Amino acid sequence: DTEVTQTPKHLVMGMTNKKSLKCEQHMGHRAMYWYKQKAKKPPELMFVYSYEKLSINESVPSRFSPECPNSSLLNLHLHALQPEDSALYLCASSQEEGSGANVLTFGAGSRLTVL
Amino acid sequence: GQQLNQSPQSMFIQEGEDVSMNCTSSSIFNTWLWYKQDPGEGPVLLIALYKAGELTSNGRLTAQFGITRKDSFLNISASIPSDVGIYFCAGRTFAGSYQLTFGKGTKLSVIP
Numbered sequence: 066d067t068e069v070t071q072t073p074k075h076l077v078m079g080m081t082n083k084k085s086l087k088c089e090q091h092m093g094h095r096a097m098y099w100y101k102q103k104a105k106k107p108p109e110l111m112f113v114y115s116y117e118k119l120s121i122n123e124s125v126p127s128r129f130s131p132e133c134p135n136s137s138l139l140n141l142h143l144h145a146l147q148p149e150d151s152a153l154y155l156c157a158s159s160q161e162e163g164s165g166a167n168v169l170t171f172g173a174g175s176r177l178t179v180l
Numbered sequence: 181g182q183q184l185n186q187s188p189q190s191m192f193i194q195e196g197e198d199v200s201m202n203c204t205s206s207s208i209f210n211t212w213l214w215y216k217q218d219p220g221e222g223p224v225l226l227i228a229l230y231k232a233g234e235l236t237s238n239g240r241l242t243a244q245f246g247i248t249r250k251d252s253f254l255n256i257s258a259s260i261p262s263d264v265g266i267y268f269c270a271g272r273t274f275a276g277s278y279q280l281t282f283g284k285g286t287k288l289s290v291i292p
Contacts, residue, residue, distance in 0.1 A: 107268055107282035108223070121279070155222050167272070168213060169280065171222035
């Protein structure tokens with residue numbers, strides 16, 4: 066299995082809702098990532114988990130809350146989002162975080178629309 | 181932080197033509213990656229480069245890691261309609277930790 070699976074593919078939520086994005090990989094990768102991508106822009110790093118511990122938080126607002134329940138799963142909990150948070154949210158994984166030779170395998174993304 | 185200048189920003193080509201795009205930086209990178217992203221999908225890795233001067237092919241795609249370690253190019257030969265998409269370069273260097281810096285992307289349109 067060489068895939069990163071993200072659910073849901075599309076999500077529409079109101080500003081008062083609480084929802085979660087889910088990501089799963091079974092490649093034995095020990096680093097997992099959340100990226101945010103706006104239209105016609107490159108992906109922007111949000112969070113990195115290494116060995117199930119939060120390694121990097123790129124000053125992301127607290128209305129985004131990541132969680133790594135085990136080495137195969139990564140969640141992004143969403144609460145009180147703003148319309149400007151509408152974007153494609155990409156999950157990625159790599160063998161290790163600290164290796165310069167790492168390549169990231171991306172999921173297909175979750176398209177989030179905040180009304 | 182590091183910045184990557186990717187060019188061109190967009191290109192329209194006839195089917196069958198060759199394509200070239202590149203990324204440059206003022207910083208030295210120790211890994212260069214090229215990804216392709218289709219609309220509504222995540223980026224897919226095309227080619228990974230690890231050594232200065234390295235030239236690697238993947239079918240009709242060829243990429244090179246610049247000898248100065250500050251640039252990389254991607255060539256696509258004999259383009260076909262399914263080559264349409266956005267191509268991103270990404271470079272990795274050590275700055276406290278190894279993280280990826282993405283170029284702004286090259287949007288490729290192929291006219292049949």
